[in-house]
Amino acid sequence: MSRVSLEGQVAVITGAARGVGELLARKMAARGARIALVGLEPEALRRVGERLDTDSAHWHADVTDHVAMGRVAREVKERFGKVDIVVANAGVAAGGPFMDSDPVSWRRVIEVNLIGGAVTGRAFLPVLAESRGYFLQIASLAAITPAPMMSAYCASKSGVEAFAHSLRAEVAYKGVRVGVGYLSWTDTDMVRGADADDLMRDVRSRLPWPTNKTYPLGPAVDRIVDGVERRAAHVYAQWWLRGMQGVRGYLPMILGGPFAQREMKRAGTLIEEAGGVPNGLMGAGGAADEKERANH
Numbered sequence: 001m002s003r004v005s006l007e008g009q010v011a012v013i014t015g016a017a018r019g020v021g022e023l024l025a026r027k028m029a030a031r032g033a034r035i036a037l038v039g040l041e042p043e044a045l046r047r048v049g050e051r052l053d054t055d056s057a058h059w060h061a062d063v064t065d066h067v068a069m070g071r072v073a074r075e076v077k078e079r080f081g082k083v084d085i086v087v088a089n090a091g092v093a094a095g096g097p098f099m100d101s102d103p104v105s106w107r108r109v110i111e112v113n114l115i116g117g118a119v120t121g122r123a124f125l126p127v128l129a130e131s132r133g134y135f136l137q138i139a140s141l142a143a144i145t146p147a148p149m150m151s152a153y154c155a156s157k158s159g160v161e162a163f164a165h166s167l168r169a170e171v172a173y174k175g176v177r178v179g180v181g182y183l184s185w186t187d188t189d190m191v192r193g194a195d196a197d198d199l200m201r202d203v204r205s206r207l208p209w210p211t212n213k214t215y216p217l218g219p220a221v222d223r224i225v226d227g228v229e230r231r232a233a234h235v236y237a238q239w240w241l242r243g244m245q246g247v248r249g250y251l252p253m254i255l256g257g258p259f260a261q262r263e264m265k266r267a268g269t270l271i272e273e274a275g276g277v278p279n280g281l282m283g284a285g286g287a288a289d290e291k292e293r294a295n296h
Helices: 019-030 042-050 066-080 103-131 151-174 189-195 198-205 217-230 241-247 251-255 258-274 283-295
Strands: 010-014 034-039 056-060 085-088 134-138 177-182 234-236
Touching: 010 019, 010 066, 010 103, 019 034, 019 042, 019 085, 019 217, 034 042, 034 066, 042 056, 056 066, 066 103, 085 103, 085 217, 103 134, 103 151, 103 283, 134 151, 134 217, 151 177, 177 217, 189 198, 189 283, 217 234, 234 241
Parallel strands: 010 034, 010 085, 034 056, 085 134, 134 177, 177 234
Antiparallel strands: none
């Protein structure tokens, strides 16, 4: 597939205060893109923007808010004159057995990851149609192989994958390309937050290789930037994820068989010893989301 130079392109990145979003902004800016940063932490976004060697601006908005994201889309168009690329990257996670999970946190994962991706798409598709641009929805290995202890995250990422595939078919005639980005466990605040919980760290360590490893952020984001330049339908942040597509139909049976029964029995023992499961969203991004909702 031919590449589109990022020089002079205007890219919108949600969840840009840290992790994948922050590094993606830096790497795209280094290739000449102008960057619109969107998230819940205006001071962190401002600091990210100050480190970019390019024209940039930031917007404080909750991706689940239709009115706020519509305003952001209008203001980004006014500020930069166009929008060429939108990366729906904002996401949160919560872990633990579904029966013991906090229903508020569980629902919020669905809202931010799935509804937030759709709200972002609804807000920016009109301007992407004007530029015949590219919409990249960040999904996850969790969309390919749902795993125990992560029901909300897996449901949300399976949902955004299906949403993006449906959207691709709807908007192709307008010249808009749609991609899905897949990442395995990557070294971000979210993953470090999961590993801070003894139960989640123990269960993850017992997943089959290569799904039990944490991968460095830099090479993963390099692959995403490459996918953006190619306007790719599928973007794989780790090389082996492409191969998982061919066997994904068998994975729920494998993970839901004796492996899951053994691990969930073990998890039950750990939960009893710990006196319950932690509630709330994982990592610094999850804390920022909870703080935003508490303030409003």
